[in-house]
Amino acid sequence: MTENTFPVYTADMIVSFYRTEVLVGQEAKHFTKSDFTPVPKPEAIRTLYMRVLHLLYRCRPEYHSMVPILENIQYPTYHEGATAIISVYTRMRQFLPMCFVYDFSLNDLLAPKKQKTTTILSAIMNFLQFRKQRMDIMLEKQAKFRADMDKLQAYTRGNLEAEKKIEMLTTIPPEQQAEADELAAALSELQATTMHEYQEVNAENDSIAEWKTKIAEKTQKLAQVKVDVSSLKEDIGRLKSQIVESPEELKSQMEKMRENVKNIKNSIEETDERVVEMQNMVQGETHCEAENQQMYNLLQDLESSMNNAKQRQEKYQELMAQYEKKQKELKNVFIEEGQLKRARDKKLDKECKQNIRRQKKREMKEQHVQDVFRQCNQMHQKREEMADKIQEITGEMQQLKAKIKSLRDVCNEETAIAQALFDTMYTSMDELHKRIDMHIMEAS
Missing domain, CATH: 1.10.418.60 (Ncd80 complex, Nuf2 subunit)
Structure with missing residues (x-):
């Protein structure tokens, strides 16, 4: 201490x-x-x-x-x-x-x-x-x-709800499966037709661009010819005023001019025909543009649906990221729970061992106490047996004392009788010795 x-x-x-x-x-x-x-x-x-x-x-x-x-x-x-x-x-x-x-x-x-x-x-x-x-x-x-x-x-509840939402978003109901298949088939066909139409439109645009370049060249040539004609008319008028031409030369010039005019008219007709063809082509092109606009609207609807699908995919990815994050947190929680369980098991094991030791000590103490009580009980029993034996011995002692007393009384009486006999015998022997001595003295 x-x-x-x-x-x-x-x-x-x-x-x-x-x-x-x-x-x-x-x-x-x-x-x-x-x-x-x-x-x-x-x-x-x-x-x-x-x-x-x-x-x-x-x-x-x-x-x-x-x-x-x-x-x-x-x-x-x-x-x-x-x-x-x-x-x-x-x-x-x-x-x-x-x-x-x-x-x-x-x-x-x-x-x-x-x-x-x-x-x-x-x-x-x-x-x-x-x-x-x-x-x-x-x-x-x-x-x-x-x-x-x-x-x-x-x-865990959040993960289960997220899994259910992901399953709802990723799975198509059976009643809409046929419609989804039809939409997927129509979408694939529409993509194929749009690709073909795009190719045709590109080809038409190329041809239109070529025709536009040709028309521009023709119009430029036509304008140049008009300029040349006007300049020639001016030259003719100026030459007419200056030179008196011969009728033959005038005729030849007029014929040449007529031929030139015919050629110009033919070229103009050809250009008109070309313009009509181009107008027809432009009308066809506008019709194609209207169809392309319809296709473009359909593509926009398709793009919006694709955007919705993309948004759903992004939402699905976000949910998957949250799910993975929750899984990691859940794993960390499981790890912490395992650590706590191990610590608790160690502590419970230690407490169990301590309780077992205490129980053993308690049992040993109780066994020792029971042994002590058993020894005490045995001592009590032995003490009672000894007390009974002592009582028996005291009774026997009392009986022996009574016997000894009675024997002492008998012995005292017998010793008194013997003493009396001894005294009488002693006196008689003395008398006998005296008589013998007297006889001896008398005999001498």
């Missing part, structure tokens, strides 16, 4: 702690500093120990006074006073090593001393404070574990 691993508290701190944490009701009110200083009161100290055992092991104070019902115990009322003390002593001997107190004796209950009692109460107070701290930590861990379990359940 000289080297303690716990602090030794003052009397005021011990009184305030045990009044608030251990004792209840009237016991807390009546427990004062004078109960263990300067001389501890055994009744108050035993009550305090009983309350500590009740707090730790749920062993109520009245249980200590119960005498075990054994067949060989005679007069159990004689054992009630010592039973409570022995019970408290054995349980305190089992409990105090956990408080690092190893020299608890029966004298600490029957006649406690101040220093020893203060040290024991300080050790118990230190153990109770440590127990309260560990219980608070365990309660926090249990609350955290319950919160983690609630989060885990919420995450």
Whole structure:
């Protein structure tokens, strides 16, 4: 007890702690500093120990006074006073090593001393404070574990709902499967036709561009010819005013001019025909553009549906990312749960081993107590047998004493008779010797 691993508290701190944490009701009110200083009161100290055992092991104070019902115990009322003390002593001997107190004796209950009692109460107070701290930590861990379990359940529910939504988004109902197949087939056909139409439109655009270039060239040539004709007319008018032409030259020139005009008219007709053809082609082109516009509208609808499908795909990817994130969180929660379970299993294993050790120690103590009680019972039986033998021997002794007394009386009577006979014989022998001496003297 000289080297303690716990602090030794003052009397005021011990009184305030045990009044608030251990004792209840009237016991807390009546427990004062004078109960263990300067001389501890055994009744108050035993009550305090009983309350500590009740707090730790749920062993109520009245249980200590119960005498075990054994067949060989005679007069159990004689054992009630010592039973409570022995019970408290054995349980305190089992409990105090956990408080690092190893020299608890029966004298600490029957006649406690101040220093020893203060040290024991300080050790118990230190153990109770440590127990309260560990219980608070365990309660926090249990609350955290319950919160983690609630989060885990919420995450699992969220994952199940997300899986259901993903399944609903990815699966097509049976009643819409045929329509979806038709739409997919129509979409593929529409894409094929649109590709063919695009190719045709591109070819038509190329041909239209070529015809436009040709028409532009023809119109440019026609304008050049008109310019040339007008310049020629001006030259003709100017030459007419200056030169008097011969009729033959004029005729040849007129013929040439007519031929040129015919050629120009033919070229104009050809260009008109070409223009008509081009107008027809432009009308066909406008019709193709209207069809292309319809196809474009259909493609826009298709693009909107594709955008919706893309949005659904993006939403599906987001849900998959959330699902993976939730899976990772769930895995982390499972890892934490496994760590907590392992820690709890280790602690339970340790507690189980400690309980097994305590149970073994308790069984050994109980076995020792039962052996002691059995030995006591055997001693009682032997004492009763010895008492019976002593009674028998005392009876025999009394009988022997009576016999000895009677024999002594008979012996005294016989010794008196023998003494009387001896005296008579002695006197007769004396007389006989005297007579013999007288005869001898007479004979001489």
